[in-house]
Amino acid sequence: MKNIVRFSPSNGxxxxxxxxxxxxxxxxxQYVVADPATKQAALIDVVQNFDxxxxxxxxxxxxxxxxxxxxxxxxxxxxxDTHPHADHMMASAYLKEKTGAPNAIGKKVQDIAELWSTFYNLPNTFAPAEDFDYLFSEGDTFKIGELDVQVWLSPGHTLGSITYVVGDAAFVHDTFMYPDSGTSRADFPGGSAKDLWESLQRILSLPDETxxxxxxxxxxxxxxxxxxATVKQHKLENIHLAGKVSEAQYRQQRDERDATLALPDRMLHALQVNLRAGKLPELEADGASYFKIPANKF
Structure with missing residues (x-):
């Protein structure tokens, strides 16, 4: 069955x-973001399916x-991609091969790779600078066709998550959820409710119509x-942020909620793939790839 597709047209x-x-x-x-004038496009956070x-x-x-x-x-x-996803595998390497376009993610993926190499006991295994063509830093800019794109470091869900701001659109990954669902969890290794709060506030500083x-x-x-949803909608309706919610109140509710959540069922498989830009572990002598899953660490 085809995935649901919904179109949000340019506003000018x-x-x-x-x-x-x-x-x-x-x-x-998953997102396709295009410049209407040139038909140049970026693909953001596309999924590699996994059973x-x-x-x-x-x-x-x-x-x-x-x-x-x-x-x-x-x-x-x-x-x-906006970050090494915990709940799905990325299709970055596959799409790069199919389209010839360069792939990119945030530079702090290198710190995430170092962190997770200890959990997997796989020293010197992950090399994001080799698997991604670009590692973006806070404040970097690039273009999609004639459209300017700003890169914002938006940590909290992970320590290296980034937001892509493209005119009146921002791709905010695992920071906000839809307003009736609040915000994203911040309890994975390297995550922080304090950092997430600061990232959310920065995103809310964008114009209301964004x-x-x-x-x-x-x-x-x-x-x-x-x-x-627009910035204005989140200011008015987001269940974790609307009203005069203080940082302390937000962090308390975020931490309490996160303490009740289980790990995503794909997480331990996905991260060792996503830290390779969506490539499976190296083939072994029998021609197959094998996942390495840590026992009793989480």
Missing amino acids: ANSPDVWGIYEADTGSI PRSARTSFSSADQVLELVQQNNLKVQWVL RLFVGHDYGKDGRDPQWE
């Missing part, structure tokens, strides 16, 4: 066309994204999946 000058493609297995939203029961990977979601690109006569200029595109939605109370 320096405003991108945005397609959100919802991947139901993990509640993830944790059989440890089988596939690329049906990524292929749907590429099909959408073709249908809209777009040219892929960038393959982007479209915020989140990384996940789980159809709260049975509603249809939603992933786009």
Whole structure:
């Protein structure tokens, strides 16, 4: 079955066309961001499908994204991720191979790689600078066609998460959820509710009409999946932030909520793949890849 696709059109000058493609297995939203004038596009946080029961990977979601690109006569200029995802595998290396476009992520992925190499007991295994063409730092800029893109470091969910601000659109990954669901967890290794609060406040400093595109939605109370809301909507309606919520109040509710959450069922498989830009571990003598899963560490 095809993933749900929803289109958010450009609002004029320096405003991108945005397609959100919802991947139901993990509640993830994948994005195609395009310059209407040049048809140049970036792909953001595209999913590599994974069945944790059989440890089988596939690329049906990524292929749907590429099909959408073709249908809209777009040219892929960038393959982007916002962070090494804990709940799904990224399709970065696959999309780079298919499109010829460079892939990129935040520079602090190197610190995340060092952290997780200890959990996996895999020293000197992850080399993000080799697997990604660009490692963006806070304040870096680049273009999608004629559109300017700003890179913001937005830690909290991970220590190296980044936001892409493209005109009146911002791709805010695992910071905000849809307003009725609040904000994202901050309890993974390297995460911080304090850092997340600061990232959220910075994003809320964008103009009220800015479209915020989140990384996940789980159809709260049975509603249809939603992933786009404006800064103004979040200020007025976000259940974790609306009103006069103080930093201390926010951090307390975030920490209390996080203490009740289980690890994502794909996390220990996914991170060792995502720290390789979506490539499986090196083939062994029998021609197969094998995951290394730490026991009793979490």
